[in-house]
Amino acid sequence: MEIFEKLAEYRYEQLVFCHDKSTSLRAIIAIHDTTLGPALGGCRMWPYRSEEEAVVDALRLARGMTYKAAASGLNLGGGKSVIIGDSRTDKSEALLRSFGRYIETLGGRYITAEDVGTSLEDMAYIQIETSHVVGVDRASGGSGDPSPFTALGVLQGMKACVEEVFGETSLEGRTVAVQGVGNVGYPLCRMLHEEGASLIVTDVNREAVERAVRDFGAKPVDPEEIFSISCDIFAPCALGAVINDETVPKLRCRIVAGSANNVLLEPRHGEALAERGILYAPDYVINAGGLINVADELEGYSAERARKRVLRIYDSVKSIIRISKRDSVPTHLAADTMALERIEAISSMERLHTGHPYGQLYRRREAL
Numbered sequence: 001m002e003i004f005e006k007l008a009e010y011r012y013e014q015l016v017f018c019h020d021k022s023t024s025l026r027a028i029i030a031i032h033d034t035t036l037g038p039a040l041g042g043c044r045m046w047p048y049r050s051e052e053e054a055v056v057d058a059l060r061l062a063r064g065m066t067y068k069a070a071a072s073g074l075n076l077g078g079g080k081s082v083i084i085g086d087s088r089t090d091k092s093e094a095l096l097r098s099f100g101r102y103i104e105t106l107g108g109r110y111i112t113a114e115d116v117g118t119s120l121e122d123m124a125y126i127q128i129e130t131s132h133v134v135g136v137d138r139a140s141g142g143s144g145d146p147s148p149f150t151a152l153g154v155l156q157g158m159k160a161c162v163e164e165v166f167g168e169t170s171l172e173g174r175t176v177a178v179q180g181v182g183n184v185g186y187p188l189c190r191m192l193h194e195e196g197a198s199l200i201v202t203d204v205n206r207e208a209v210e211r212a213v214r215d216f217g218a219k220p221v222d223p224e225e226i227f228s229i230s231c232d233i234f235a236p237c238a239l240g241a242v243i244n245d246e247t248v249p250k251l252r253c254r255i256v257a258g259s260a261n262n263v264l265l266e267p268r269h270g271e272a273l274a275e276r277g278i279l280y281a282p283d284y285v286i287n288a289g290g291l292i293n294v295a296d297e298l299e300g301y302s303a304e305r306a307r308k309r310v311l312r313i314y315d316s317v318k319s320i321i322r323i324s325k326r327d328s329v330p331t332h333l334a335a336d337t338m339a340l341e342r343i344e345a346i347s348s349m350e351r352l353h354t355g356h357p358y359g360q361l362y363r364r365r366e367a368l
């Protein structure tokens with residue numbers, strides 16, 4: 001792999017290799033774009049089969065964070081880190097602290113958080129070495145479990161979609177089919193129930209289904225049935241890639257809006273939804289409640305402020321729908337446009353000397 005070519009492709013700013021022989025640390029920090037602010041993105045620990053695979057993953061995830069932060073109205077850039085190793089067997093206090101020291105060397109250009117293979121406890125070790133970490137527990141000034149905020153954001157995105165499709169924001173009497181009633185799906189069901197929606201749920205975990213049936217009067221269906229069930233909204237809250245060649249023809253809903261990451265197997269499946277007249281709330285915008293919540297730690301965490309900011313996901317989804325109509329493009333592309341337009345608008349401001357240390361950072365970017 002030609003690394004500089006890879007960096008040039010999407011204008012990555014920086015790729016940092018972190019190595020510590022004594023702790024066996026092998027980590028990569030990818031910083032995509034810091035036009036809007038420091039790059040924030042989780043640290044993934046994964047037994048990558050090759051260094052190339054780890055680099056590609058870090059770069060892909062970092063770029064995704066640029067779009068997610070920009071579309072969410074956050075003053076943050078996009079970055080991500082990966083530690084090569086098995087999170088069950090290769091973690092140690094020394095390894096995590098060593099990684100924390102590398103983050104510290106970047107002087108705040110990258111802020112880390114939890115991701116696949118890392119935990120709240122791991123962030124506490126990293127925090128010993130650097131203050132550039134969020135997602136620590138409440139006792140240490142952190143924001144705690146992000147899932148209820150993610151669920152609240154999904155609810156807001158659903159309301160924006162319902163308004164577009166049915167002409168009113170109320171979810172009362174709407175039928176929502178929720179795939180996966182876990183950390184996000186369960187609180188989402190609770191909020192939908194409180195709003196007067198009827199619920200259809202599925203999960204591979206029978207107890208999770210039983211809980212939703214008992215608590216919210218949800219109708220249970222088998223995992224495979226969820227795609228073809230007649231409903232107003234299909235809410236994928238379990239796995240990625242569930243909108244694919246096999247499932248699109250089966251769908252009998254008007255809206256797809258859920259928390260799962262990478263819902264579309266490929267971008268063309270976003271087009272397939274649009275062709276079928278199904279409104280898709282782009283995953284990285286509608287599921288940003290957790291990120292918005294965790295980012296609030298940077299200002300001294302306030303759950304109330306975080307909640308207010310998460311409510312704005314309604315406006316973000318409305319804007320995406322507007323751009324989708326303006327440009328005659330499906331919503332997944334409109335979301336990217338919205339993110340890029342914000343970055344472009346900020347980077348093209350007049351470069352006045354403001355006396356503010358970040359005032360000097362604004363610069364023109366043609367494309368990301």
Ligand SMILES: NC(=O)c1ccc[n+]([C@@H]2O[C@H](COP(=O)([O-])OP(=O)(O)OC[C@H]3O[C@@H](n4cnc5c(N)ncnc54)[C@H](O)[C@@H]3O)[C@@H](O)[C@H]2O)c1
Pocket residue numbers: 146147148150179180181182183184185202203204205208223237238239240259260261287288290
């Ligand atoms: N937790 C957050 O704040 C957050 C933020 C952004 C995105 N997400 C995404 O939202 C999704 C759900 O996250 P979570 O934290 O609730 O995870 P979770 O593991 O708590 O819940 C997922 C649920 O889906 C179920 N499930 C797994 N495979 C299934 C299948 N084939 N059919 C039906 N159900 C299945 C699991 O049994 C589980 O109950 C994930 O894709 C995650 O990446 C979560």
